Structures are given as C-alpha cells and as structure tokens.
C-alpha cells in the first residue's frame with residue numbers, strides 16, 4: 001500500500017455533524033465536518049484511553065472524544081481537556097494523528113503521507129464532473145480482494161470478451177489491437193477501437209449509427225484510481241473509480257459514472273444497474289486471483305502485448321515502492 005497520495009475515501013454529502021468511521025490502509029479514521037465547513041480526518045483512537053473518536057461529537061471546529069470529552073482540532077492537537085481546572089495546560093503530547101483533507105467530485109479526499117503540501121502528487125483530473133453536459137452518478141462496490149487486482153482489472157482490455165460477454169464484451173472479437181501507452185509521472189492512458197455488441201435495452205439506439213468500432217480508453221492514476229471512457233460518437237460515458245484499499249483483504253470501489261446522454265434522473269436507475277453489473281461480472285474472477293496481491297517482480301506472472309497497461313502500472317508501483325513510498329504490508 002502506498003503513502004504520499006490523496007485517497008478519495010467517502011462521499012462528501014455524508015460527512016456532516018455526526019462523525020463517521022472510515023477504514024483506509026488498515027487503519028481507522030474518524031471524519032467529521034467542523035462548523036466552519038472543513039472536514040477533519042483524525043486517527044480513530046483517543047491518545048488518552050483509546051476510545052473511538054468516531055463515537056464522539058462535533059464541538060465547533062473540533063472533534064470531541066466520547067469518553068472524557070477531550071477536543072481535537074484538525075491538525076490533531078488537543079485543545080481542551082474538560083476535567084482540567086481552568087488555566088491548567090493541555091500536555092503537548094495530547095494529540096492524535098491527523099490527515100489533510102480536500103473535497104472534489106463529491107468526495108472527501110484524505111492525504112496519507114509525510115510530504116509537504118507543494119510536494120504532494122495532484123488529485124487526478126475529472127473535468128467532466130460538474131459540467132452541465134454530463135450527468136454524474138455515484139455508487140460503491142465492496143470487493144474481497146487486494147486493491148492491486150481491482151485496479152488492474154479496471155485497465156485490462158483483454159478480459160472484456162470473456163468476463164463481460166453479457167454486457168459490453170464481444171466473445172467473437174477477442175483480439176486487442178496494438179495500443180500505445182501514454183505514460184505520465186503519475187498516470188497512464190491507452191485507447192483502442194473495440195467491437196462490442198449492441199447494448200441491450202434502452203441504450204441500444206445510442207450506438208446504432210456508430211457501428212462497428214467503439215473507441216475505448218482506459219487510464220490509471222496512482223495510487224488506485226482508474227477511468228474508463230467509452231466513446232460512442234456523439235454519446236460518451238465515463239466510469240471513474242476510487243479503489244480504496246481498506247486493508248490487505250478488502251477494497252471498496254467508490255465510483256462515479258458520467259454520461260452525456262439520457263441526462264434526466266429517470267435514467268439513473270438503469271445506468272446504475274449497468275455499472276453494478278460490470279462489477280458483479282468481475283467480482284468472482286478478481287476475488288479468486290492468487291496471489292491476492294499483484295506480485296512485485298515482473299517475472300512472476302506472464303505478460304503479452306495486450307498487457308502493456310497493467311505492466312505500466314506494475315512498473316510505476318514498483319518504482320514508488322523502491323522510493324520508500326510503501327506502507328507496511
């Protein structure tokens with residue numbers, strides 16, 4: 001698991017006055033929105049007697065512990081101990097681990113690491129979010145799988161004809177055309193013209209005029225984000241995934257599906273079902289992969305030409321681990 005990155009861990013709208021517990025990278029965090037609107041993210045263990053801060057309450061721009069009411073501000077420092085008599089100082093050591101937060105694309109982001117603000121890798125771009133030409137839909141999907149397998153699945157062209165034969169994969173057209181990997185410091189993109197079958201149901205007419213090829217792009221952004229673009233000509237759709245490493249065994253994908261057609265709320269249910277179906281198709285395959293974590297050595301698994309994207313991801317990840325950006329486990 002990688003440090004020094006921003007992780008999108010929760011939907012913004014759900015973070016308000018009542019603290020919420022979030023699990024990330026094997027640790028528990030307590031999130032709460034201070035009265036001023038800023039989201040606090042603190043380790044969910046009070047340094048006094050180990051109570052869970054997420055069971056506490058908001059006190060102004062602080063989070064108060066449920067046990068003895070100590071109050072912690074956004075940088076983790078305790079600023080009030082109710083049992084102390086007035087004037088008694090708060091010990092310097094009375095502080096809890098704290099994480100910088102940001103809000104974008106309807107998500108709360110937490111920075112995990114030790115880099116100064118100007119050195120931190122940027123949040124991945126998603127310029128279509130908030131654009132009135134696009135309808136955005138949020139959802140989530142829980143995997144019993146290591147995040148590296150989930151992330152690679154999100155950039156893998158070659159599995160669609162087999163795993164997604166009932167949705168967008170075409171079992172009669174399994175060949176992946178040679179594609180270029182456009183590599184950046186923190187991300188990569190590749191695109192290929194695929195030949196999926198006509199989508200069933202309501203979306204059938206969306207594709208009608210564009211047959212036979214559909215330009216499909218996949219991207220990843222370190223450490224755990226993936227993006228799928230399906231270009232149907234006039235109509236396009238995007239699935240952007242925040243694949244949250246909850247711990248070594250579980251990954252929570254928070255996804256945003258954007259479409260520039262059928263933009264009314266009436267089509268949301270159908271769009272949600274289609275997005276969830278793709279995850280459900282992937283789930284048994286990804287959860288059964290062994291080893292659970294993508295191996296560190298490139299030679300431990302086999303790669304062919306169509307694996308250029310996952311290979312680029314593995315190399316970037318390996319380089320970051322070599323730089324000392326790995327967390328335990």
Ligand code: FES
Pocket residue numbers: 046047048049050051065066067068069070
């Ligand atoms: S355990 Fe948190 S204030 Fe005592």
Ligand SMILES: [Fe+2]
Pocket residue numbers: 153154159163164278282
């Ligand atoms: Fe898939």
